Amino acid sequence: MAFPGTGRIWMNGSLVAWADAKIHIASHVVHYGSAVFEGARCYATPRGSACFRLDAHMRRLQQSARIYRMEYPLDLAGWQSAVLDTIRANKLTACYIRPLVYRGYETLGVNPLPNPVDAAILLWEWGSYLGKDALEQGVDVKVSSWARMAPNTLPAMAKSAANYANSALIKMEAIGDGFTEGLALDVHGNLSEGSGQNLFLVRDGVVYTPPLGSSILGGITRDSVIVLARELGYTVVEATLPREMLYIADEVFVVGTAAEVTPIRSVDRLTVGSGRRGPVTEALQRTFFAVIRGEVPDRHGWLTYVYPGEPTAREAAGAGVGVTG
Numbered sequence: 001m002a003f004p005g006t007g008r009i010w011m012n013g014s015l016v017a018w019a020d021a022k023i024h025i026a027s028h029v030v031h032y033g034s035a036v037f038e039g040a041r042c043y044a045t046p047r048g049s050a051c052f053r054l055d056a057h058m059r060r061l062q063q064s065a066r067i068y069r070m071e072y073p074l075d076l077a078g079w080q081s082a083v084l085d086t087i088r089a090n091k092l093t094a095c096y097i098r099p100l101v102y103r104g105y106e107t108l109g110v111n112p113l114p115n116p117v118d119a120a121i122l123l124w125e126w127g128s129y130l131g132k133d134a135l136e137q138g139v140d141v142k143v144s145s146w147a148r149m150a151p152n153t154l155p156a157m158a159k160s161a162a163n164y165a166n167s168a169l170i171k172m173e174a175i176g177d178g179f180t181e182g183l184a185l186d187v188h189g190n191l192s193e194g195s196g197q198n199l200f201l202v203r204d205g206v207v208y209t210p211p212l213g214s215s216i217l218g219g220i221t222r223d224s225v226i227v228l229a230r231e232l233g234y235t236v237v238e239a240t241l242p243r244e245m246l247y248i249a250d251e252v253f254v255v256g257t258a259a260e261v262t263p264i265r266s267v268d269r270l271t272v273g274s275g276r277r278g279p280v281t282e283a284l285q286r287t288f289f290a291v292i293r294g295e296v297p298d299r300h301g302w303l304t305y306v307y308p309g310e311p312t313a314r315e316a317a318g319a320g321v322g323v324t325g
């Protein structure tokens with residue numbers, strides 16, 4: 001995935017050409033990782049361009065910023081408008097959305113407080129994250145030798161840049177060892193999450209996922225999948241899970257804005273189930289994709305259409321979509 005290097009970036013309320021969207025090397029964020037961010041998606045649907053759960057993403061951004069005492073003077077509606085305006089300004093139909101709040105340029109030292117809190121919104125086109133066959137064939141993963149952050153060290157519920165130093169170690173180790181992705185344990189040795197995805201597994205028809213207390217990011221896709229799985233009639237259990245559940249699960253899959261719903265076909269070279277996407281994973285994938293592609297009524301109010309003339313929330317919630325595929 002290379003940046004197209006085009007378009008305009010929202011920086012503190014102004015739209016700046018991609019090539020000119022620069023910050024000073026002495027900015028606090030460059031040295032101390034003092035940023036929180038979001039990753040959301042806007043999908044091209046038959047009824048127009050729709051952002052998936054934009055409100056939830058921007059709320060999490062505000063909460064991440066609050067944890068790090070770097071609140072930015074935009075309310076939830078203001079953040080959502082800023083994203084929508086930036087998509088419209090760039091005339092994009094589908095894109096990845098990356099809002100970022102960071103400590104800027106004033107003085108260098110561990111104390112972030114003297115530095116300004118700046119913000120940016122970047123957009124770019126982004127397809128399937130784990131490879132184009134991954135959604136059907138599944139990917140091979142390993143349990144990482146790197147654990148997620150211990151409680152009361154770096155807050156896992158904040159989507160902060162600093163946490164991604166840990167994710168990068170997990171990802172690099174996995175790639176170096178010939179796997180697509182790494183799954184991390186928490187410091188107690190229980191299942192946590194992937195470098196950028198939440199983890200689910202299925203055993204005897206029950207869907208399991210690690211809880212917030214297992215050093216996970218409270219994923220918005222995770223939340224959506226839990227809702228959809230329950231609606232499909234599955235029992236979903238959020239529980240502390242031992243590592244070995246991965247080796248005896250019938251199905252394993254990871255979820256996230258980037259990975260969407262991606263099956264895992266092997267863990268530590270042990271085949272998961274039949275070695276291909278399992279029926280529960282497939283059912284959840286189908287349901288999730290139907291929602292994000294606007295093919296079914298938006299009963300949960302999860303889609304925000306971007307352009308004038310596209311459905312309002314009320315219209316999106318109604319029937320009359322009639323699109324298949």
Ligand SMILES: Cc1ncc(COP(=O)(O)O)c(C=O)c1O
Pocket residue numbers: 039167193194195196197198216217218219220221222255256257258
């Ligand atoms: C560490 C981590 N866990 C989980 C997720 C999934 O979160 P979401 O579904 O909100 O994208 C992400 C993606 O942002 C992540 O980086």
